[in-house]
Amino acid sequence: QVQLQESGPGLVKPSQTLSLACAVSGDSISTNTVGWSWIRQSPSRGLEWLGRTYYRSKWYADYAVSVESRVTFNPDTSRNQISLQLDSVTPEDTALYYCARETLTGNWDFFDSWGQGTLVTVSS
Amino acid sequence: DIRLTQSPSSLSASVGDRVIITCRASQTMTTYLNWYQQKPGKAPKLLIYGISTLQRGVPARFSGSGSGTEFALTISGLQPDDFATYYCQQSYSTPFTFGPGTKLETK
Numbered sequence: 001q002v003q004l005q006e007s008g009p010g011l012v013k014p015s016q017t018l019s020l021a022c023a024v025s026g027d028s029i030s031t032n033t034v035g036w037s038w039i040r041q042s043p044s045r046g047l048e049w050l051g052r053t054y055y056r057s058k059w060y061a062d063y064a065v066s067v068e069s070r071v072t073f074n075p076d077t078s079r080n081q082i083s084l085q086l087d088s089v090t091p092e093d094t095a096l097y098y099c100a101r102e103t104l105t106g107n108w109d110f111f112d113s114w115g116q117g118t119l120v121t122v123s124s
Numbered sequence: 125d126i127r128l129t130q131s132p133s134s135l136s137a138s139v140g141d142r143v144i145i146t147c148r149a150s151q152t153m154t155t156y157l158n159w160y161q162q163k164p165g166k167a168p169k170l171l172i173y174g175i176s177t178l179q180r181g182v183p184a185r186f187s188g189s190g191s192g193t194e195f196a197l198t199i200s201g202l203q204p205d206d207f208a209t210y211y212c213q214q215s216y217s218t219p220f221t222f223g224p225g226t227k228l229e230t231k
Binding site: 037046047048049051052062064065066098100102107108109110111112114115116117 | 158168170211
């Protein structure tokens with residue numbers, strides 16, 4: 001059974017860089033039928049997909065336009081984890097951050113496994 | 125971006141009731157519409173994918189339907205464990221988007 005575990009600092013100062021990690025067990029991040037997304041949730045923005053990374057002979061990434069100038073996902077196959085780096089954070093980046101596995105099969109595409117989430121607050 | 129709207133935004137119901145939550149998309153999405161359940165302090169949980177396919181382990185009282193731009197989640201015979209917030213989500217095109225949620229509360 002796949003499990004995802006987010007980790008990272010709970011508090012980040014404005015203008016700094018947020019770094020989170022998503023450790024995956026029970027599946028390889030290099031599996032070619034899945035993708036790995038970061039999704040955040042806040043009262044003001046609801047559930048917001050930030051982007052995904054996936055392996056199809058090489059690594060690819062898609063980012064949401066709202067964050068694409070500031071965000072980078074890095075897969076670490078030696079640790080079987082995906083990291084998120086979000087630059088120049090503002091209080092609007094305060095949210096609960098989830099990583100989730102996206103399974104693609106036939107005509108279906110869905111998030112079937114989620115981490116428990118990690119709360120990030122941006123404040124001085 | 126595909127925008128998803130849900131109705132109602134909140135719903136009061138009793139154990140045993142049949143409830144329907146609707147999700148409307150700003151454009152046609154074929155089969156790439158999914159439903160999730162979220163309880164306080166927990167991550168969303170996949171209930172239904174591909175409009176109507178029940179995820180393993182999800183009770184058969186949950187069902188999904190619809191096509192084009194109009195979709196529905198039906199819970200037939202509400203159980204105490206079902207009071208939660210429900211979200212639709214589209215995987216038809218990036219950026220993947222979620223509906224604003226429907227909070228199902230006990231009457």
